[in-house]
Amino acid sequence: MKSFDYLRAGSTGEATGAGGAATRFIAGGTNLLDLMKLEVMTPDKLVDINRLDLKAIEETEDGGLRVGALVTNSDLAADPRVRRDYAVLSRALLSGATGQLRNMATTGGNLLQRTRCSYFYDTAMPCNKREPGSGCQAIGGYNRIHAILGASDSCIATHPSDMAVAMRALGARVEIEGTDGTRRTQDLGDFYRLPSDTPQVENALGEAELITAVILPAPVTSRQAYRKVRDRASYAFALVSVAAVVAVEEGKIARADLAFGGVAHAPWRNEAVEAILVGEAPSDALFDRAADTLLEKAKGQGSNDFKIPLLRRTLKATLRELTAEAAR
Incomplete structure (x- = not known):
């Protein structure tokens, strides 16, 4: 693993202020640490956000829920309001990974998982997502788990999250804090980017921006x-x-x-x-x-x-x- 600097942030402003192109935020680390060990991701700095006040599930004024970015997958799946009103989300979370990983994995981190394409994980292989312009070995290679919709000639990888699929069906929005301290919300469907000819751009996060919450709309009878x-x-x-x-x-x-x-x-x-x-x-x-x-x-x-x-x-x-x- 490449050496890196480590900072434990005490506020969202401190976290975003410490960011940069070669900086990554870390919470549960269930995906990031694997990628760092393989040197697929080699950040110069890790900013630990586990001390931030982003661990609550709160009701919104319109009857929905605001899920903090640091709420673990286990806690989100077990919340009585989620089980009652957003059963699809609870079931999706429980279908993913293992209990031990769900205890560590966070809501924000789950949304930002990287693809499980074997060529992406293998630094000896060309991969446009990892090294833009190097090619896509999955096209014409081993692609059993790969995309059948929305792919491009540059990338046919899939997104691995179960939680994100359920949240997309529920019409969730992502709350994001920028480096100036302001927050915006964005529909989850607009948050992700399809590969086109820039598969390395996976979402709408700007440099050093931080997911602070996911907003679920008021439940519907269904x-x-x-x-x-x-x-x-x-x-x-x-x-x-x-x-x-x-x-x-x-x-x-x-x-x-x-x-x-x-x-x-x-x-x-x-x-x-x-x-x-x-x-x-x-x-x-x-x-x-x-x-x-x-x-x-x-x-x-x-x-x-x-x-x-x-x-x-x-x-x-x-x-x-x-x-x-x-x-x-």
């Missing part, structure tokens, strides 16, 4: 599910996943908020798919139409071609589960 398909029952990243918030009224779908994981550079959402479902009576034919729209531009890379029919089946199974009573 049924919620998180369905994750993976190679083994635990400690495995999603091949595909579906986060769904669905409401059925008078035999018709009144709401369908859907997000997909394991298939793109960021948690994937396609509002055209949701529009097809809303106002219609649940049926396999309807679900097929929604899947057709979702997969219209899907593209496999050889080893991951199976993800296209797998995502179709997973979406349909999730919709059947959440609309079963209306379909009877």
Whole structure:
């Protein structure tokens, strides 16, 4: 591991003021430390933010929740309000990693996970995300876990977070503090960047900016599910996943908020798919139409071609589960 300076910040202002291009914030470190050991990431300075007052889950004025960036995955999943009103989020968190890692991993850090592409982790291999302009070895290489949506000729990596997929379906916003002390919020869907020809730019954070919270909107009456398909029952990243918030009224779908994981550079959402479902009576034919729209531009890379029919089946199974009573 490359040597680095270490600073323990006592305030958000001290943290952002100590930042720079070669500085990284560290909280749980469940992803960052692995990358540093492999010298995939080689920061000159680590700023420890664990002392910051960002560990609360608070109700907002409009009935939602403000989740501090340092709330652990375990505490967020176990919070009674999350379990009651945002069940898709609790289930997504519990499907990720192990209990020990969830006890350390934080909300802000979870959003900022790096891809698990094996070429990204191997510094002997070219990788546009790690070294812009060097090439993408995954294209034409081993790409079983890679993207089928939103990829580019520069990068076909996927985002590994389960939590972010659920938060995208819930319409979450990210609260960010800049170096001048001001805070802004940004829709999670706008926070992430698709690869295009700059896959090294993964999100909308500016230099030394810090995630301070995630804002969940007021809950809606709905049924919620998180369905994750993976190679083994635990400690495995999603091949595909579906986060769904669905409401059925008078035999018709009144709401369908859907997000997909394991298939793109960021948690994937396609509002055209949701529009097809809303106002219609649940049926396999309807679900097929929604899947057709979702997969219209899907593209496999050889080893991951199976993800296209797998995502179709997973979406349909999730919709059947959440609309079963209306379909009877």
